[in-house]
Amino acid sequence: xxxxxxxxxxxxxxVLSSFTYSQNIEAWExxxxxxxxxxxxxAFNESRCFLVGxxxxxxxxxxxxxxxxxxxxWLLALDNVNAWLHDISFPNANIGYSVGTSGTILxxxxxxxxxxxxxLPGNLSGRNYYATHFTNATxxxxxxxxxxxxxxxxxxxxxxxxxxxSIISDNLGPMLRDVFFVxxxxxxxxxxxxxxxxxxxxxxxxxxxxxxxxxxxxxxxSIYFSNENxxxxxxxxxxxxxxQTIIKTTDGGANWSIVKDQVDHxxxxxxxxxxxxxxxxxxxGSFLQTEDMGDNWFDYSLQANDTVHLNDIGFKNKFxxxxxxxxxxxxxxxxxxxNLATSQLNEPxxxxxxxxxxFSGSTNPNGSDTEVIFEYGENNLFDQSVSVFxxxxxxxxxIIIDLIVYQLNENTKYSGRIKTSNIHGTSYSNIIxxxxxxxxxxxFSFENWTxxxxxxxxxxxxxxxVSQITSPNNSQAALLQTNDDDIGAIFLGSPGDNGLVGGVPxxxxxDSVSIWLKYDIAENDxxxxxxxxxxxxxxxxxxxxxxxxxxxxxxxxxxxFAINYLNEMQPEQLFFGIVSSNVFSGQTNPESNIAIDKIxxxxxxxxxxxxxFENWTxxxxxxxxxxxxxxxxxxxTPIVEKNNEAFSGNLALKLSNSIGEQxxxxxxxxxxxxxxxxxxxxxxxxxxxxxxxYYQFYPENDDSLFINVEMYSNxxxxxxxxxxxxxxxxxxxxxxxxxxxxNEGQADSASIYxxxxxxxxxxxxxxxxxxxxxxxxxxxxxxxxxxxxxxLNESFSIYPNPTNNYANIDILKLKNNDQxxxxxxxxxxxxxxxxxxxxxxxxxxxxxxxGISPQLLIVVVEINNKxxxxxxxxx
Numbered sequence: 001x002x003x004x005x006x007x008x009x010x011x012x013x014x015v016l017s018s019f020t021y022s023q024n025i026e027a028w029e030x031x032x033x034x035x036x037x038x039x040x041x042x043a044f045n046e047s048r049c050f051l052v053g054x055x056x057x058x059x060x061x062x063x064x065x066x067x068x069x070x071x072x073x074w075l076l077a078l079d080n081v082n083a084w085l086h087d088i089s090f091p092n093a094n095i096g097y098s099v100g101t102s103g104t105i106l107x108x109x110x111x112x113x114x115x116x117x118x119x120l121p122g123n124l125s126g127r128n129y130y131a132t133h134f135t136n137a138t139x140x141x142x143x144x145x146x147x148x149x150x151x152x153x154x155x156x157x158x159x160x161x162x163x164x165x166s167i168i169s170d171n172l173g174p175m176l177r178d179v180f181f182v183x184x185x186x187x188x189x190x191x192x193x194x195x196x197x198x199x200x201x202x203x204x205x206x207x208x209x210x211x212x213x214x215x216x217x218x219x220x221x222s223i224y225f226s227n228e229n230x231x232x233x234x235x236x237x238x239x240x241x242x243x244q245t246i247i248k249t250t251d252g253g254a255n256w257s258i259v260k261d262q263v264d265h266x267x268x269x270x271x272x273x274x275x276x277x278x279x280x281x282x283x284x285g286s287f288l289q290t291e292d293m294g295d296n297w298f299d300y301s302l303q304a305n306d307t308v309h310l311n312d313i314g315f316k317n318k319f320x321x322x323x324x325x326x327x328x329x330x331x332x333x334x335x336x337x338x339n340l341a342t343s344q345l346n347e348p349x350x351x352x353x354x355x356x357x358x359f360s361g362s363t364n365p366n367g368s369d370t371e372v373i374f375e376y377g378e379n380n381l382f383d384q385s386v387s388v389f390x391x392x393x394x395x396x397x398x399i400i401i402d403l404i405v406y407q408l409n410e411n412t413k414y415s416g417r418i419k420t421s422n423i424h425g426t427s428y429s430n431i432i433x434x435x436x437x438x439x440x441x442x443x444f445s446f447e448n449w450t451x452x453x454x455x456x457x458x459x460x461x462x463x464x465x466v467s468q469i470t471s472p473n474n475s476q477a478a479l480l481q482t483n484d485d486d487i488g489a490i491f492l493g494s495p496g497d498n499g500l501v502g503g504v505p506x507x508x509x510x511d512s513v514s515i516w517l518k519y520d521i522a523e524n525d526x527x528x529x530x531x532x533x534x535x536x537x538x539x540x541x542x543x544x545x546x547x548x549x550x551x552x553x554x555x556x557x558x559x560x561f562a563i564n565y566l567n568e569m570q571p572e573q574l575f576f577g578i579v580s581s582n583v584f585s586g587q588t589n590p591e592s593n594i595a596i597d598k599i600x601x602x603x604x605x606x607x608x609x610x611x612x613f614e615n616w617t618x619x620x621x622x623x624x625x626x627x628x629x630x631x632x633x634x635x636x637t638p639i640v641e642k643n644n645e646a647f648s649g650n651l652a653l654k655l656s657n658s659i660g661e662q663x664x665x666x667x668x669x670x671x672x673x674x675x676x677x678x679x680x681x682x683x684x685x686x687x688x689x690x691x692x693x694y695y696q697f698y699p700e701n702d703d704s705l706f707i708n709v710e711m712y713s714n715x716x717x718x719x720x721x722x723x724x725x726x727x728x729x730x731x732x733x734x735x736x737x738x739x740x741x742x743n744e745g746q747a748d749s750a751s752i753y754x755x756x757x758x759x760x761x762x763x764x765x766x767x768x769x770x771x772x773x774x775x776x777x778x779x780x781x782x783x784x785x786x787x788x789x790x791x792l793n794e795s796f797s798i799y800p801n802p803t804n805n806y807a808n809i810d811i812l813k814l815k816n817n818d819q820x821x822x823x824x825x826x827x828x829x830x831x832x833x834x835x836x837x838x839x840x841x842x843x844x845x846x847x848x849x850x851g852i853s854p855q856l857l858i859v860v861v862e863i864n865n866k867x868x869x870x871x872x873x874x875x
Contacts, residue, residue, distance in 0.1 A: 027335035028302050033074050036328030037063040040086045044316040046093035047382070047419075047428060048112055051324050053311075054100070056084045062100060064088070066112050068428060070320055071332040078106075078115050086144075091134040094381065097162070099129035099142050107162055113380055118162040123170065127154045131179040131189070137161060141168075141203040143189055145175035151192065157203055168203065180223045180231075188253065190220035190233050198253050209253035214261065218245045222269040222312075224278065228252055232259075232294040234280050236266030242283065248294045259294055269312040273321070281310035281323050305331070317425050340427050341370040341420035343401070347736070348692050349434040349779040354410040357434055357779065361401040361418065365394050368422040374403055376416035388418065411437040413686035413778065433689050434779035441752070442626035442671070442682050442810075444775045446653040449622040449642050457490060458615040464488035464580065468616050471516070471556055471597045478613045480527075480580040481593035488593070491530075491577030492608060506533065506574035509541075510604035512563055515578075516597035518556045521549045522589040526582045529561060533571035541571050548594060556597060576608060624653060626682075629669045639667045647694040647732040647773040656769035657703065657756050666703075666765045668755035669772075680712045680749030680808060683799035687711065687747045688777035691721055691737040695773070697729045699756075701766025707737055708753040713745035714800050714875075732773065734780075748800035749808070750777075796861050802873035809845040809859065811837065821862040824872075827855040849874050 033039065039053040048066045051074070055061035062082035065074045085100035096108040098115065103125035106115040119125070127144055134140030138161040146152040153173030156165045176191035189197040189206070194216040197206040210216065218235050225231035229252045237243040244264035247256045267282035276293040279300065280286075284307045287300040308329045315321035319340065321333035343363035350358040363372050369392040375382035388403050401418065408414065414436070418429035455468040457478055465483040468476055480488030493503040513531060521527050526547040533542035546561045576599075581592045599611045622642045629640040643654040658665040671681035691709045699705070705725040710717050719741035752775070756768050774780065797810045811820055822845055824833035833847055849857075852874050861868045 028305075028331050028333050030302075030305060030329065030331040033065050033324075033328040033330055034076065035063070035079065037061060037079070038084075038326045039063075039065075039311060039324035039328065039330060040084070041088050041312045042314045042322035042324050042330070043088045043090065044314065044320075044322075045090035045096065045111060046426075049316070049320075049322060050088055050112060051322070051330060052085045052088045052098055053324075054079075054082075054084045056101075060084050060101070062104065062106070064098060064106075064112065064115065068431065070334055070427065071322060071330075077108075077113055086130045087132045089132045089134045089140065091136050091140070094383070095134075095137040095161075097132055097134055097140060099132045099144070101128040103127055103129070105129065105132075105142060105162060110379065110381055120156075120165065124154070124156060124165065124167070127152065127170070128175070129154070130175070130177045130191075133179050133181050133187070135181065135184050135202070139202075141179065141187075143176040143179050143191075145170075145173070145191075147175045147192065151175050153191070153195075155189075155203070155206065168206070177220065178222045180225055182225045182228050186228055188223050188225055188231060190223045190235070192219050194218050194220060196220065196223075196233065196253060196256075211247060211256040215245070215247065215256070215258070218243065218261070219266070220245070220247075221267065222280075224270045224272060226272070226276070226293060230293060232270055232278060234267035234270045234282070236264075236282070238266045238283065242266050244282065244286070246280070246294065246297065260297065268310065268325075269314075269323075271313045271315060271321075273315055274318050279313055279323075281313045281325070283309045285310060287323075302331070319425050339366055339368060339422070339424040341365050341368065341372075341422050341424075342427060343372065343418040343420050343429040345401070345416070345418055345429045345432045347430075347432055348690070348734075348776070349416070349432055351434070351436060351776070351779045351781045352404065354436060355408045356404055356406045357408060357414075357436060359401065359403045359405070359416065359432070361429065362398040363388070363393070363401055363418060363420055363429075364396070364398050365420075365422065367394070367396050368424060369394050370420050370422040372401070373419045373421075374405065374416060375419050376405065376414050378409075378412060378414060380415050382415070382417065382419075385419070408436050411435075411685050413688075435686060435688065435777055436779075437685055440684065440777055440781075441750075441775050443624065444781060445646075445649045445651075446624060446627075446642075446773060447649050447651050448625040449651070450625055452621045452623060454619050454621060455616040456619050457610070457613065458617055459609040460490045460492060461494065462488075462490050466490060469595060471518075471595075475597065475612065476614050476616065477516075477518075477556075477595050477597040479593060479595045480578065482581055482588045482590040487583055487588050488580035489577060489583070490596070491575070493532075493575035493577065501538070501575070503532070503534065503573045503575035504609065506571050506606055508601075508604040508606050509533070509565065509571060510563055510601035510606075512560050512602045514558060514560050514598075514600045514602060516556050517548065517559050517594060518552050518554065518597075519548055519594040520551045520554075520592070521594070522581075522591040525549070525585070525589045525592045527592060527594045528577075528579045528582065528584075530575070530577045530579070531561075531563065532575040533563075533565075534573045534575065535569065536572045539569070540566055541569050542566060556595070560602070574608075624669075626671070627653075627669055628672055629655075629667070639665065640669060643771055645771060649774070652771050652773040654769055654771055655754060655756060657765040657767065659765055659767050664765055666755060666757040667769075668753065668757075670753045671751050672753070679751065680715060680799060681751040682749060682810065683797050683801075683808075684711070684747050684750045684777070686778075687719065687741060688739055688750070690778055691739060691752070691775070692777075692780055693735055693772060693775040694732045695725070695729065695735055696732055696771040697725055697727070697768075698770070699726065699728055699766065699768045701764065701768070702726075703756050703758060703766045703768035705770050706753075706755045706757060707735070709737055709739060710751045711739060711741070711747040712749045712751070712800065713743070713747055714802065714804055715806060716743070716745075718743040718745045718747060732771070796859075796868060796870070798859060798870055798872050802875045803849060804875050805848070805850050807847045807849055807872055809847060809861075811845070811861065811863075819863075823860045823862075825858045825860065826852070827857070832857075 039051045041052040043050040051065040054063035064078040083100045083102035083104040088098040090096040098106040105118040129144035131143045141157045145154040155168035174192035174195040179189045181187045187199045196209045220235040223233045236245040246259040265283040265286040270280040280288045288297045289300040310325035313323040324330035345361040372388040375385045377383040464486040469479045471477040526549045529546040531544045643652045646652040708722045711719040721737040721739040
């Protein structure tokens with residue numbers, strides 16, 4: 001006969017063995033949220049997870065975290081000095097409410113991304129709110145009160161989204177800490193001193209169902225009802241001899257049974273996991289589970305769980321849950337185990353037209369029928385959607401996403417993501433930002449160039465400006481004048497570091513030289529005629545420097561200069577040159593100019609090559625439209641040139657260093673109005689997050705490709721992004737530059753700068769170059785899809801607008817022979833500005849409005865007898 005102990009042991013084993021872990025314990029992972037604020041509440045809306053809390057005292061703080069990637073990464077929607085937050089309610093995906101101490105009620109209309117304070121009247125602004133529930137976007141209830149010797153119980157309700165509030169209760173009584181709505185009409189609440197209340201009219205009136213006895217000394221913290229009748233409440237007593245309390249009702253609160261009320265750590269929250277499976281958490285890391293709707297409980301031992309107080313627990317579904325507590329501690333239950341569908345969007349999007357954008361990526365159903373939707377919207381709202389596939393997809397392999405979204409608003413910034421849903425839940429891809437404006441960055445694909453035809457003098461070297469003109473006898477002549485800092489000059493030979501070297505063969509000893517000249521030399525300046533006869537070993541035979549000064553009064557005159565000899569030797573070589581300004585003075589004068597026609601030596605049969613300046617070669621140079629560089633026509637290597645090796649469209653831009661012996665330069669290219677003007681360069685319509693471009697790079701001598709992007713608001717920099725590229729890249733590669741904003745404001749203009757250089761522009765440039773193509777903000781644009789009619793759909797643009805100081809007027813429609821007149825009128829009709837420009841002028845006009853009083857101004861542009869008008873606000 002078996003002993004009684006045997007049967008007791010067997011019975012105990014049967015009971016204990018029935019307590020199986022219904023969850024995958026290993027799916028819980030614990031971590032700490034940024035800044036480690038205390039967390040009082042966890043919550044979920046359709047797309048995000050939330051942690052709510054802050055800091056209670058000593059400069060109380062309101063904190064709301066959110067995650068878009070199933071609790072893997074957390075962002076701060078709110079972290080301000082304000083009251084401590086205790087609860088949060090999302091009646092739909094976009095609208096949310098959060099409540100806290102000191103009369104705090106917050107509202108969000110953008111899925112919890114930002115929050116605004118709702119002001120409460122009178123005494124309501126001084127109450128502490130611990131619980132809230134909204135049945136829809138406008139109707140909700142908030143509960144709390146004040147915890148003191150004369151405790152106050154407060155219940156308020158709104159039917160208009162928080163604009164007005166009705167007081168259900170604001171009288172002496174135990175403070176309330178939680179509320180649970182079984183449906184839209186039946187609700188239960190619990191709180192201090194064992195308080196339990198019930199409403200059957202959506203919270204308009206409440207009846208007291210508080211249990212008696214020792215339970216009246218308990219703090220009831222959290223409540224859950226599986227239906228109208230069956231419910232569980234947890235709490236206890238947070239004292240030195242802490243008590244853990246669990247009570248249950250099966251008759252709608254008329255009677256309560258004590259499941260547990262003994263010395264142990266107080267419980268703070270209860271939540272449903274699945275069917276009759278509930279979990280409760282509390283102080284010192286307490287973690288309990290029941291599988292029979294609260295009749296029996298066991299400790300839920302979790303690896304990495306410690307003794308930090310846990311204040312709340314909640315589940316979005318069977319696969320995703322959260323628990324959290326003090327000092328930012330949170331645990332994430334993520335039990336998707338490969339069954340939740342996954343998706344990925346490729347960045348950037350591809351803009352096809354001004355209202356259609358193409359997206360690519362992939363999704364994996366992970367073995368379940370999955371619905372795939374592309375969600376998008378403005379201002380980080382995903383309020384529009386389109387199906388990616390016509391029906392649910394299945395399988396265990398990645399499926400390519402190739403989607404075009406039509407009927408988008410022009411010139412609009414959107415956010416988009418892929419939403420996948422199957423029986424295991426909903427997941428989201430990365431968020432992609434895109435902009436639908438096609439003409440965002442002027443000449444973004446470097447397709448537009450201007451051809452400039454230049455006549456190059458044959459047989460002669462030159463510097464500065466040397467141009468072809470007509471002499472009185474209808475022959476050709478050469479006009480010399482300073483270009484930038486380069487003196488206009490022609491020469492046979494070379495100006496070197498040790499003087500004038502080289503020349504042409506010459507074997508006679510002429511008496512003089514005759515030159516036809518037309519000149520206008522600035523005061524205190526002289527033009528020079530230089531002739532040097534030499535032996536091939538550079539021994540000088542004759543050295544002549546003749547000065548030309550004053551003016552020939554717009555007439556060609558014949559001037560003769562004697563040639564003086566130093567010895568009797570026979571020449572073998574001649575250096576000859578003419579310069580427009582005194583090269584030896586150390587200064588240049590752009591006002592000085594000299595024109596040269598026929599040059600003849602007297603008493604010599606030898607003459608200079610092309611001595612009558614009749615022979616010129618036509619050369620074409622292409623300059624990039626809307627961009628500016630340190631291009632110099634006389635550099636041995638062009639700084640900027642058109643290139644047929646394009647990523648998209650027909651053309652790209654080649655940016656090169658100049659490494660000639662006489663003139664080494666690091667290349668740069670900018671959208672500034674010229675290389676000396678820094679500031680807003682072109683209008684923008686949103687705070688772009690990323691700058692994209694395609695490039696190849698061929699560095700030498702440790703050169704780097706540097707990119708800088710600046711965003712402006714009313715002339716002030718509010719954000720920028722920059723990158724260094726040091727590695728060689730011999731195939732077109734997409735480069736992304738993140739733009740960071742350090743000042744608030746809406747960007748109205750931007751600038752872009754490229755350079756090939758070393759740090760601080762120190763050292764000798766290498767023979768380095770880069771190919772650039774197809775730039776954009778927040779999305780890539782296909783140049784071949786943009787019609788000329790779209791690019792020229794406006795006559796001119798103005799930025800920034802409004803403005804405090806300066807306005808940039810960018811004329812967009814000028815062709816080679818066009819003339820434009822720009823006029824600005826004040827509010828009273830007075831003309832305050834006028835300027836005539838042509839295609840050959842700088843087609844971006846900077847207007848100084850600092851002296852104009854704040855008002856609405858009218859800008860009028862006349863092009864080929866057509867009139868275009870726009871408004872600009874002077875602040």
